[in-house]
Amino acid sequence: MSGKEWREVGRQSLYFLLAAAGMVLLAIVGDRLSHTPISGERIAILLGLWLLMFSMFMGLSPFAMDSKQKGMEYLLTLPYSRRRLLLIKLLPRLAAVILFYLAFAAFYGLAGNAAFGGGFTVFSLTCFALFLISFSLAVVHENFIIQSLWAGVALCGYLALCLWVCVLGFAWKFDMPASWIEPRIWAGLSYDTPTLLVSIAVFMLLATPFIVSFFLAFKKFDLKPARTFNRRQFRLFLPQLLVACAVAMGVTYLVQSHSPGWEPRHFLLSGQRLLKADFPGKLTLFAEDGRRAVDTKSKVSWARLLLEQERRLFMSGFDRHDGSRIIGYLDKTDLSWKVLHRIPRTYAVANGDLGIRFDGANFVYLYSRPTEQGGLAEGVRPSGAFSAMHLVWVDPASGQSKTLGFQTPSGGRNNEPWLMGSDECNGRRYWLVALRGPSVLRLWADGRCEELGLSERIPVYAGGLLFTFRRGSLVVIRLLESGIEIVKEIPGNFGMGNPYFFSLGDGQASEVYAERDERIVRIDLATMSIDDVGPARGFLHRVPPGDFYFVEFENWPPQSNDKWNKLYRLKGGRMILLKQFDFNEAGHGYLIVNANGVEMIQSPVKDGKVAKATQRFFAFPDLRELRFKGLD
Amino acid sequence: MNQSLIEVHDLRLGYTRKRVIDGLSVSLRRGEWAVIAGRNGAGKSTLLRALAGVLLADGGSILRSAEATPEKIGFISDRFSLFEDWTVTRAIGFHCRAFGIGSFDDGLLRRVGIAGKTRIHDLSAGERAIVHLSLALAQRPSLLLVDEVLHVLDPFVRDLFVGALIEAIAVRQAAVVTVNHVFSEIERLPDRVLVMEAGRFAVDAPPDELRAGMKKVIGREPLPQALPCLFSRADGEYKEYFIHPFQEEMRREHGLDFQDVALGEIIKAFIGGGYERKRMA
Structure with missing residues (x-):
C-alpha cells in the first residue's frame, strides 16, 4: 500500500517538476526576448508560487486518485485501520513537500534571496501550513476545485488568525497598542529569536486543530456523503481551535512580554565616554571611572544619536506613550532630558529614524501625508506615497520648527525619499533628495522643487559636488543656481560606500574615496584626478565631517570564520593602517566607525551556531580599548 | 458449523x-x-x-x-x-x-x-x-x-x-x-x-421452512375467515391468497387446492410486488 502511495506521489511530483521547469524556461525565454537580464528573483517568486500550489495539491490529493479510479470502496476494505491508512497517505506527501521546499530554499538562497522582501519565514510557514490544512480537507468534497476553494478559505482564516496572534505578540513585546503595529511586521517574523520561535509555535499550534481533528474524525471515515464527515470533523475542530488559540496567545504572551523588543544600544561619545540606551526611556552615561543613570520617565525606544554638542546629546526615538517620533536632548552636565520636537504617529517619516538628519544647522526630515489639513484621522495609516512631501527643519537650540510643502514632479512612485545633501547657493538654502528610481530633486527653502536628473543608484553629495552613477561610469555634477553642470564623467563601476554614512553638510571636503572595479580610488575634488589607493577587500566608511576610513576583512566577502578586521584611515591618497582588531573567537564580526572611535561587534560561531553579539569599544586618537564598569 | x-x-x-x-x-x-x-x-x-x-x-x-x-x-x-x-x-x-x-x-x-x-x-x-x-x-x-x-x-x-x-x-x-x-x-x-x-x-x-409454511390458494370466492392469509392479489375475477402459516390439516378442513409457492414468488410477495399485505408476518 505504501509502495503505491510513494509511486503515485513520485509521479505527481515529476509532473509538477516538469511544469516548474517549463515555467522557468518560459520566464527565461521571456527575459531573452525582451532583452532584459534573467531575473533570479522573478524565478524565485514563480517557483515560490509553484511550491505553494504543490503543497496544496499534495495536501488535497490523497484520495483524489483513488476516487477517480473508483477504488475508494476497495481501499476501505483493505486490512488497515483508518489512521494507518491516513499515515500511509500522509508520509510520502509530507516527504515530497519537504524535499521540494528544501530544493526551493537552496535555489532561493543562491538566486533570489530578496524575492520575498524578508518574508521567507512567513513563506516557509505558510507553505507547510497550506499542506497540513489542505490535507485536513482532503475529503471535504469530491470536486477538486471546491476542495481547493475550501483550502484557500481555510488558509486565509488561518493566516489572519496567526497574524492576529503574532501582532498581539509584538504589541506585548513593544508594550504598545496592537493597532500601532504595522502590517509590514508580518514579514518580520524572524525579527529576533524569541519572535521567530513564537511565530513557529503559533503557526504550528493553530495548524494542529486542522490535522488533529482530521485524524480523529477519520477514525470513522466511510463512504457516506462528505457532509456527514465534515460535520463530525467540524465538531472536533472548533473546540480544538479555541484551545489552540488560547495556548498560542498564552505562549506568545509569556515569551514576547518577557523578551526585550529592543536590545540596548551603545553610542561612543567624545571624551572616551559611552551612552547606553535602554527601554523604556533609560539612558546611562559611562565613563571609565564610573557611570550615571538617567531615567527620562518616558516610554521611549531609542533609535539614534543625532548629534553631540558640547553640553547636549541629541537623540531620536519612538515614544510608545502616544506613538510619536521624538527629537530630544540630554544635558550632559545636569543630566536633564527635554523633548525638543515631536512627530505625530500618523506622519509617515521617510526612512523612519534614519530619515532624521542634521544638515549642519538644523535637524531635517521629510514626511508624507495624504491631505494638507490636519494629518490623518486616528487609526488611519498614511499611504506612504510621497507625491506630495513635506520638509521640516527643527532648530536644535530652540526646538522651533518650520514645514515646507512640495509637490514632487514625478507623481506617486516616489516612495521613501532620501535626504542626501544640503547646501547654500547665494545665501539660499536647498536640500537634495534622492527618490527611488532614483532621480534627484533639489528642494529650495522658498518652496521650489527642481528635478536634477537620474542616477542608477542613490547619489552622493560631497565637497559641493553631486556624484551620480551611470552604468559603467561616475558622473560628477556641479549644482548651479539654476540647473547643473557636468564636471566630469569617470569610467568604471563605482561604489561610494553606504550613502547613509554621508552627512548632509559636507561642503568643505577636498577629496573623496570610492571603490572602482574592486580597487579603492581617491578623487581629488579640485583637479578631478583619480589615484589608485589599494584593493577594496572591505567596506568604506565615511565619518562626518569629511574623514574616510576603510575596514579590511580577513576574507572577502566576509566568512563566518573571520578572525580579524583591519582599520585604515584614507588620507591624501594613502591607506594608513590604524589598528588590527582581533576577534576573541572566529565568527561574524565587523566594525562601526564614528568620529569618536570604533565599536567592534562580534558574534562568535560555535558548532555552526551564532552566539549572542558582544561589543568592544576603542577610542580615537590611539584606538585604545575602553573598559566601562557595569557595562554588560 | x-x-x-x-x-x-x-x-x-x-x-x-x-x-x-x-x-x-x-x-x-x-x-x-x-x-x-x-x-x-x-x-x-x-x-x-x-x-x-x-x-x-x-x-x-x-x-x-x-x-x-x-x-x-x-x-x-x-x-x-x-x-x-x-x-x-x-x-x-x-x-x-x-x-x-x-x-x-x-x-x-x-x-x-x-x-x-x-x-x-x-x-x-x-x-x-x-x-x-x-x-x-x-x-x-x-x-x-x-x-x-x-x-x-x-x-x-x-x-x-x-x-x-x-x-x-x-x-x-x-x-x-x-x-x-x-x-x-x-x-x-x-x-x-x-x-x-x-x-x-x-x-x-431457511428456504424449506418458508416454502413449507406458505401455500397459495387461487379462487373466485372469498377466503374462509379461519384461514390465515398473509398476502392477496387480484388477477381479473380470480384472487390469489398466500396462506401463512400453513398446516396440513387445512387441506382436510377446507378442501381447497393449496399450491406450493416458489421461493422467488414468496420473496416477491414480501417485498410488495403487487401483493396486498393482510397482516404482519
Missing part, C-alpha cells in the same frame, strides 16, 4: 438524515449461505458494506469473531471497486501484498480467459466479477460478502461463480452472504433467506 462469525445487534446506519438500517440484528454462522433479499433501497447493499467495514455504524454494534478479521472478509461489491487503471496482474500483486497472501490461484481467471495484462477498465462486468471473486477467494475468507452481481453473469460464468461459492462453503466452512433479486438459479442453494424491510429483517428463515 454453528459457530457465530458475526453478531449484529441493533444496527443503525443511514446516509445524512435518511436512516437505511434501523435496529437490525442478525447472527451469521460458519458454513452457511445466507441470501438477503428486499426491495430496491431496502438497505441490503448498505448492510453488506457495513459488514465489510466500508460503512461504519451510526449505532448498535457489529461484533466480529476472531475468525472474521478484516483479512478474512471477502467483499465483492456491485460497484466492482478496484483501481481502474491497473492491470489485472498489478491488482493481484497489490491485493496479495495488502492481505498477506502467499499464493494466488488464477484458475478462475484462466477458465474465463482473462489475461493478466488487461486493464481493469477494459474488463466486462462479468469478468470483473470473476477477478473480484478470485481476489476474495485468495484471502481464504471466513466470510464472503457478495453484492448483487449474479445477474450480470452469463450462464457459464454464473455456474463457475456459484460453484466457487459452494466450494468455499464446503471446503473452508466459509459463511457466504449474497444479495439476490433473482432466485431461479439458486432456488435450492441457500441455507437461509433474509428479507429486508424498513431497515430490518422481516423474514429470517
